[in-house]
Amino acid sequence: MRRTENSEKLFKRALESLSGGVNSPVRAFKAVGGTPLYVAKGEGAYIYDVDGNKYLDFCCSWGPLILGHAHPEVVRAVHETALLGTSFGTVHENEVLLAELIKKLCPHIEKLRFVSSGTEAVMSAIRLARGFTRRDKIIKFSGCYHGHSDYLLASAGSGLVTFGIPASGGVPEDFTKHTLIAPLDSEAAVSELFDTYENQIAAVIIEGVPANNGLLMQRKEYLQYLREVSGNHGTLLIFDEVISGFRVGQNGATGMYGIEPDLCTYGKVVGGGLPVGAFGGRKEIMDLLAPDGPVYQAGTLSGNPLAMAAGLATLNFMVKNDGWNKLEKRSAEFTRILEAETKDIPVTIVRCGSIFWIALQEEAPRTAEAILTDAGAKYRRVFAEALDAGIYLAPSAYEVGFVSISHSSDDLAEAARKLGKIMRSLFQI
Ligand SMILES: *Cc1c(COP(=O)(O)O)cnc(C)c1O
Numbered sequence: 260m261r262r263t264e265n266s267e268k269l270f271k272r273a274l275e276s277l278s279g280g281v282n283s284p285v286r287a288f289k290a291v292g293g294t295p296l297y298v299a300k301g302e303g304a305y306i307y308d309v310d311g312n313k314y315l316d317f318c319c320s321w322g323p324l325i326l327g328h329a330h331p332e333v334v335r336a337v338h339e340t341a342l343l344g345t346s347f348g349t350v351h352e353n354e355v356l357l358a359e360l361i362k363k364l365c366p367h368i369e370k371l372r373f374v375s376s377g378t379e380a381v382m383s384a385i386r387l388a389r390g391f392t393r394r395d396k397i398i399k400f401s402g403c404y405h406g407h408s409d410y411l412l413a414s415a416g417s418g419l420v421t422f423g424i425p426a427s428g429g430v431p432e433d434f435t436k437h438t439l440i441a442p443l444d445s446e447a448a449v450s451e452l453f454d455t456y457e458n459q460i461a462a463v464i465i466e467g468v469p470a471n472n473g474l475l476m477q478r479k480e481y482l483q484y485l486r487e488v489s490g491n492h493g494t495l496l497i498f499d500e501v502i503s504g505f506r507v508g509q510n511g512a513t514g515m516y517g518i519e520p521d522l523c524t525y526g527k528v529v530g531g532g533l534p535v536g537a538f539g540g541r542k543e544i545m546d547l548l549a550p551d552g553p554v555y556q557a558g559t560l561s562g563n564p565l566a567m568a569a570g571l572a573t574l575n576f577m578v579k580n581d582g583w584n585k586l587e588k589r590s591a592e593f594t595r596i597l598e599a600e601t602k603d604i605p606v607t608i609v610r611c612g613s614i615f616w617i618a619l620q621e622e623a624p625r626t627a628e629a630i631l632t633d634a635g636a637k638y639r640r641v642f643a644e645a646l647d648a649g650i651y652l653a654p655s656a657y658e659v660g661f662v663s664i665s666h667s668s669d670d671l672a673e674a675a676r677k678l679g680k681i682m683r684s685l686f687q688i
Contacts, residue, residue, distance in 0.1 A: 261647055265309040266297045290635060290655040291642040301328025303665035306651060314651035315674050317660035321653070322502050322527040325582070325613070326573055327665025333531050336572035337565055346563045353567035360574055361529070361537065364509040367519045371539025372548060373562040377501035377526030378406030380536035381464070383556045384522045385411075388462035388495040390554035391544050395437045396456055398463045399423070402443055402627025404471035405464060405499050405524075415440040443475055444625040446484050453492055462495045462522075463488075467512025468503040470659045472627045474609040474616035479516050486518050495544070501526035501536070505574060506661075507612035508583050515611075531573030533566040582664055586613040590662045593671040600679020604686040613662040617641070617652075617678075630657070637685060644681045650674050 273280035281287045281295070288295045296308040304327050306316045316328070326333060340353070354373060362368050374380050385397060397410075405411045413423025413435040423438035425431070439456065441448040443465075453460065463485055469475040489496040498520040504511040505528040513519060522540035529535050539545060549555045560566075577583060594610045597617075601608065607618040618624065619638060620631045638656030645652050652660060662671065 261312055262310040263294055263296075267294045269297045269309065270294050285653075285655055285658065288654050291639050293643065293646075295654075296646075296651070303327045303329075304663060304667070304670055312649070314646070314649050315666070315670055316651045317662070317674075318651055318653045318658075319661040319663050320532060321658075322506060322614075322661050323530060323532045324661075325506060325528045325586070325663055326531070326576055327663040330573075330576070330665070332576050333569050333572045336568040337533070340564050340568040343564070345565055346560060348559065351562075351564055351567075353564060353571055354562040357529075357567050357571050357574075360571065360578075361525075361539070364505070364574065364578070365511070365513065365523070365539075367510075367513060367541075368523060368539040369542040370545035371537050372545070372556065373567070374536040374538070374556075374558050375534045375560055375563075375566070376406070376536045377499075377524065378408055378536070379558070380501065380524040380526055380538040381405045381411065381497075381499055382408040384497055384524050384538040384540075385462060385464065386556065387538070387544060387547060387554050388497060388522060390547050390552070392461040392493060392495060394459050394461040394494075396439055396459045397437065397461055398439045398441060398449065398452055400443045400465055400469070401440055402472040402475055403464075403466045403469050403499070405466075406501075409434045410438050413438040413440060415442070442626050442628060443469060443477060444481060446481065449485065449488060453488060453494075458493070460492060460494045462497050464497040464499055466503065467498045467500060467516060467518075467520075468507055468611050468614070470502045470611075470614055470616075472657050473618060473624060473630055474611060474614060474659050475625055475627065476609060476611060476623065477625065479518075482512075482516055482518050486520070489521075495521040497522045497524065499524045502614070502659075503611075505529055505577070506614060509578070528573065529570050530566050531569035531571075533569040534560075535566040535570050576664075580664070583612070586662060586664060589613075589666065589668055589671060590615065592668060593662060593666075593675050596672055596675035597679060600676060601682050604683060606682050606686075614659050615662070616659045617682075619656065640685055641678075641681055644684075645678060648677045648681065650677060 299309045300307045401415045412427040414426040423435040500511040504525040524538045526536040590613045594608045605621045609616045609623045619634045634656040
């Protein structure tokens, strides 16, 4: 039996001093049951908890760790930088180097700005889009997550296309009334919103690869439609690439589909495990930011040296080692085995580059509404048995998994076989 006493003790203490015992809700394991694992150490593809258990980690800090844990180049860069001071609150060389590297990898980014989280990146990009277009409304899609700023915590009302209603306590209805919500995968829904709110829509924001509610791969024609309809209406198209950026390829969903949004937001991988977000795009839009323009945006620790060093080390390693191709091949082989192992049961493996999702249903859904509602209960068992087998999946049926450069082909093949066995026993085959 796996030991969990030390994690249990720590979590009990945490419940007395941290709200819900955690600093971000999914970490509390409410969706899967059991006690969260207190991680003592990460090394390559593995994490080790305070009870001495070792797990192959498919969460990878929710995506940032594309090189795996404590990668020597990232550790060295952070260490060397820290010796020279962790923050100056002024300009320094590495922020220029990282901005230049991002521009090289993502040619549609003419200018950008760094912030400290994905939430901030999206919030700032939307403010900028509103400032540029002098319009208030935005279109967001149900099933896409864009961080926890007030007006993005909106859910769809009862109609097919609606203005948003608050999806969280503490968010006034007045704050979400400019957030229009449409289901994914429907040109008709978006067209209806553009008809109803003519000349009022500042931006359409979408995860080019929606990966926060399962992995809801969109049709290329649909994304092209969003590009066209936005352009035709003077509306900006924003790709939220916080997960997909530098993950599904060097230029994220933008490069993968060959569709250029007006603005992009980044986070996760771009910080190599330290808190970084970024937003960027067309120069004429980005030039509206303070101090050159009227749209205000700032941050005490924005572009801080440690975070820039980790981001640079991560992206440079990926570039120099053909990282995205390697990850693509290894991840494809992993999901090929997983598919073979689960071919007779109602399980669908969805993959985009090194992002994968185990959908506990016959077909891959394209919309949040098409995810079967019993997924959560089934996933609880898969998750628990995977832990016992030394595999750490994300603690929710709706979260995706990530493969890092440190996951070896052998690690992956073994994990795929173990997971296959667990799922076959779940469906009693
Ligand atoms: C994670 C995520 C965010 C929020 O980023 P934080 O760094 O958690 O604030 C925003 N958008 C997408 C697509 C994300 O995956």
